[in-house]
Amino acid sequence: MNNIVITGFSGTGKSQVAIQVAKRLNRNVIDTDVEVVMLARKPIAEIFKQDGESKFRELEHRAIETACQQEHTVIAIGGGAIVDPQNYELLTRNGWIVCLEAQPKTIYERLFQESNYGAKFEIRPLLTDKNPLDSIKQLKSSRQFHYANVDWTIHTDNLSVNEVAEEVIRAWVLLWSSHNEMGKPGDGIDKDLACAVKTATRSYPVFVGYSLLDKLGEKMKQANLSGTAIIVSDENVFSFYGGKIEGTLKDAGFEVKSYVVPPGETSKSMECANEIYDFLVEQRIERNNVIVALGGGVVGDLAGFIAATFLRGIPWVQVPTSLIAMVDASIGGKVGVNHPQGKNLIGAFYQPNLVLADCQTLATLPQRELTSGWAEVIKHGLILDKGYFEFLESNVERVKLEPNMLTKAIARSAAIKAAIVSEDEKERGKRTLLNYGHTIAHGLEAATQYGHFLHGEAVAIGMMGAARLSQTIGLLSPDQVMRQQSLLQSFGLPTSLKAMRSNFELNLTEVTQAMELDKKMLDKTIRWVLLQDIGKAVIRSDVRQQDVLAVLQDLMDM
Numbered sequence: 001m002n003n004i005v006i007t008g009f010s011g012t013g014k015s016q017v018a019i020q021v022a023k024r025l026n027r028n029v030i031d032t033d034v035e036v037v038m039l040a041r042k043p044i045a046e047i048f049k050q051d052g053e054s055k056f057r058e059l060e061h062r063a064i065e066t067a068c069q070q071e072h073t074v075i076a077i078g079g080g081a082i083v084d085p086q087n088y089e090l091l092t093r094n095g096w097i098v099c100l101e102a103q104p105k106t107i108y109e110r111l112f113q114e115s116n117y118g119a120k121f122e123i124r125p126l127l128t129d130k131n132p133l134d135s136i137k138q139l140k141s142s143r144q145f146h147y148a149n150v151d152w153t154i155h156t157d158n159l160s161v162n163e164v165a166e167e168v169i170r171a172w173v174l175l176w177s178s179h180n181e182m183g184k185p186g187d188g189i190d191k192d193l194a195c196a197v198k199t200a201t202r203s204y205p206v207f208v209g210y211s212l213l214d215k216l217g218e219k220m221k222q223a224n225l226s227g228t229a230i231i232v233s234d235e236n237v238f239s240f241y242g243g244k245i246e247g248t249l250k251d252a253g254f255e256v257k258s259y260v261v262p263p264g265e266t267s268k269s270m271e272c273a274n275e276i277y278d279f280l281v282e283q284r285i286e287r288n289n290v291i292v293a294l295g296g297g298v299v300g301d302l303a304g305f306i307a308a309t310f311l312r313g314i315p316w317v318q319v320p321t322s323l324i325a326m327v328d329a330s331i332g333g334k335v336g337v338n339h340p341q342g343k344n345l346i347g348a349f350y351q352p353n354l355v356l357a358d359c360q361t362l363a364t365l366p367q368r369e370l371t372s373g374w375a376e377v378i379k380h381g382l383i384l385d386k387g388y389f390e391f392l393e394s395n396v397e398r399v400k401l402e403p404n405m406l407t408k409a410i411a412r413s414a415a416i417k418a419a420i421v422s423e424d425e426k427e428r429g430k431r432t433l434l435n436y437g438h439t440i441a442h443g444l445e446a447a448t449q450y451g452h453f454l455h456g457e458a459v460a461i462g463m464m465g466a467a468r469l470s471q472t473i474g475l476l477s478p479d480q481v482m483r484q485q486s487l488l489q490s491f492g493l494p495t496s497l498k499a500m501r502s503n504f505e506l507n508l509t510e511v512t513q514a515m516e517l518d519k520k521m522l523d524k525t526i527r528w529v530l531l532q533d534i535g536k537a538v539i540r541s542d543v544r545q546q547d548v549l550a551v552l553q554d555l556m557d558m
Contacts, residue, residue: 002072003095004172008147009079009140011107012100012156013164018076020165025172031076035063061087068094082146097150098168101387104136106157111136153387155535170419194357194411195418197331199425202351206331206418208411210403212358213244216292216319217252223354225290225315229254230283232276232303233294234263237321240364245294245319254290257283261302265450268298268337270346276306290315290353296322296369297329297455301344304335308350318352321361323373324456327380327413330355332421332431338450342517343442349426357414359407372456374491375437377409379463380416382484383436386535388412389487396490433537436529437463439515440552444497446514447507457500460493461555468551469543470530480534496558508552512545 004021006014015031022029033044036059040047047056060081067075068090075095081087082097091097102110112132147153152171156164192215194208207219220229229249233242238260246256259279261267293303293316300318307316318330336347362370381389391409398405417434424431441462445453453461467484470476485495494500515526528543 003068003070004074004168005091005095005097006074006076006100006168007079007082007097007150008100008156009102009107009136009143011110012079012102013110013161014076014079014100016161017100017164017168018074020161021168022074024165024169025074027072027074028070029074029076030067030070032060032063032067032081033076033078035066036060036078039063057084064090080143082150083143088146088149096152096172098152098154098171099147099150100164101147101153101155102157104133104140107136107140108133148387148391153385155386158536170423195415197351197418198422199333199351201349201425202333202353204352204354206355206357206414208326208357208359208414209407210358210360212356213241213319213361214248216245216317216356217248217250217254219354219356220249220254220290220317221252223317225317225353226253226288227255228283228285228289229256229292230280230285230289231256231258231292231294232261232299232306233258234261234267234296234299236263237295237299241294241321241361245292249292257285261299263298265298265338265445268302270337272302273306273309273337276302277310280306280310285310285314287311287314290317292317292319293330293352294319294321295325296320297325300325300329301335301347302337304333304350304352305337305347307352308335308348313350315353316350318355320355320357322365323362323370323410324376325373326357326359326410327373328376328417328434330357331414331417333425342446342514343450345517351425355414357410359403359410362406368454371492372454375456375459375463375488375493377413378484378487378491378493379434379436379459380413382463382531382534383433383529383537384416384420384535385412386533388416389534393483393487393490396487400491432527432539433529436531436537437461437466439526439528440465440511440555443511443515444506446517447510453500457494460488460495461497461500464488464495465551465555466528466530468554469528469547470532472547472551473530473540473543475530475532475538480531483534484531497555498558506556508549508556511552512548 006018008014018029018031037043039059039062044056060078061084064077064081064087154164154167192207192209192212193205195206197204197206231242231245242258246258249256259276261272291303291307291314293300300320304316307314320326320330333349333351335350336344339345378392381392392399395405399409420431420434437459439462441458444458444461464485467476467481471478471481488495497506525541528540529537530540532538
């Protein structure tokens with residue numbers, strides 16, 4: 001089950017990408033279209049013309065059967081092959097499937113105009129009519145369900161062949177080969193493993209699923225952790241899960257200590273950190289012991305900060321119990337506490353030893369907290385993965401209600417975050433894109449002393465501000481802004497300040513002052529994360545203050 005299968009519509013570059021991926025991974029490559037031509041001893045167009053599509057599909061299935069008998073191979077398949085259930089079963093059983101996507105207009109230009117992929121594409125018989133663009137749209141739409149039912153999707157519209165190949169390899173390393181490194185003995189795969197983070201300082205697994213709390217002790221042992229486990233949690237979360245976590249850790253051989261803090265952002269302070277330091281000193285905690293952060297983003301940031309600084313660093317584990325922590329805060333090692341003049345101004349990058357997200361814990365999350373978490377989920381689609389954004393658009397209610405769909409959404413979002421962190425651990429490049437919406441959000445939070453907005457609510461409003469700024473400077477169309485707004489509203493998130501201002505007054509001067517203290521400043525200029533398209537974020541430092549103020553005022557009035 002170690003083959004890489006590349007599918008997608010004609011014109012997405014499957015054959016060329018497969019060759020590049022195979023070359024870089026030192027693997028064999030099989031193009032099933034080439035195999036079909038060899039079997040039939042005539043071009044594909046002639047097969048369609050003389051023998052019909054059914055004969056082509058028969059030969060294609062034979063080629064796929066042969067290809068799937070190989071190991072450590074990159075397999076490029078025809079755009080319609082995956083529609084056949086027998087082909088799909090063979091391919092999923094024997095490989096990891098990545099779909100190359102592109103907009104119909106891009107496909108049309110590649111097939112019928114000068115190719116920006118440096119090769120002449122063969123025009124498929126199914127597209128040879130008087131209105132090829134309409135044919136592309138119709139045929140692609142009929143296959144879209146099957147293209148969506150794969151392990152990973154890469155949008156190729158604005159990428160070169162080499163860049164697509166790099167994305168395939170990156171996803172393979174993070175989402176599939178990591179199974180073999182961190183899987184169960186005997187079968188090589190841990191079904192709970194969603195992805196892995198691999199940085200210069202530490203590599204670690206991220207587990208996502210249901211009923212995982214009972215496995216925490218086992219997973220920690222597999223990660224070579226031992227000794228005393230210090231659970232840091234808040235009063236609300238600990239009342240639900242503290243006993244269970246203490247029990248599973250004791251059963252795994254850990255001595256267990258617990259420290260519980262009040263819930264809410266006010267606990268993410270130096271005062272609270274000092275109290276926990278005192279507790280650790282009293283308990284004679286040593287460097288080989290481990291801190292377990294049980295809770296949402298506040299607990300994770302606080303406990304991680306303690307782990308990073310106590311005895312100059314001790315191991316720690318993230319057990320996120322909020323949606324926003326599962327998909328964002330628990331992954332990437334950003335830890336810290338707040339300063340009265342700004343959020344997270346005191347902190348470090350300190351990676352955990354593992355992350356374990358039990359989706360069942362979301363059942364006890366207050367509805368407002370759960371809703372808040374969807375902001376970070378949607379953000380990942382907006383900045384980096386158009387296919388994921390479209391998946392959310394098409395499955396709003398299913399993602400909310402069906403456990404399997406919820407797990408899939410969380411695992412995909414976690415994988416996006418893990419991939420960025422692995423590429424840019426210390427936020428010197430691509431990781432900055434994760435701050436989409438956060439400049440305004442942190443300004444809103446600081447200006448209200450962290451007492452009015454939940455983080456996801458502030459991020460949702462901040463993303464609307466960033467989208468409108470993107471539109472103002474000509475990056476984003478009004479339709480794309482409305483798509484973002486519609487999806488946020490579908491998940492119950494606020495898209496303006498007006499709905500959130502029933503019991504407080506907001507001073508825009510205080511908001512802008514807080515924004516200017518934000519960590520994303522460079523040379524005293526705010527680096528804005530904006531959208532050039534859904535799924536494509538950019539960093540700009542040339543945004544005019546008057547445009548920012550106008551957008552903030554619009555958010556107040558809407």
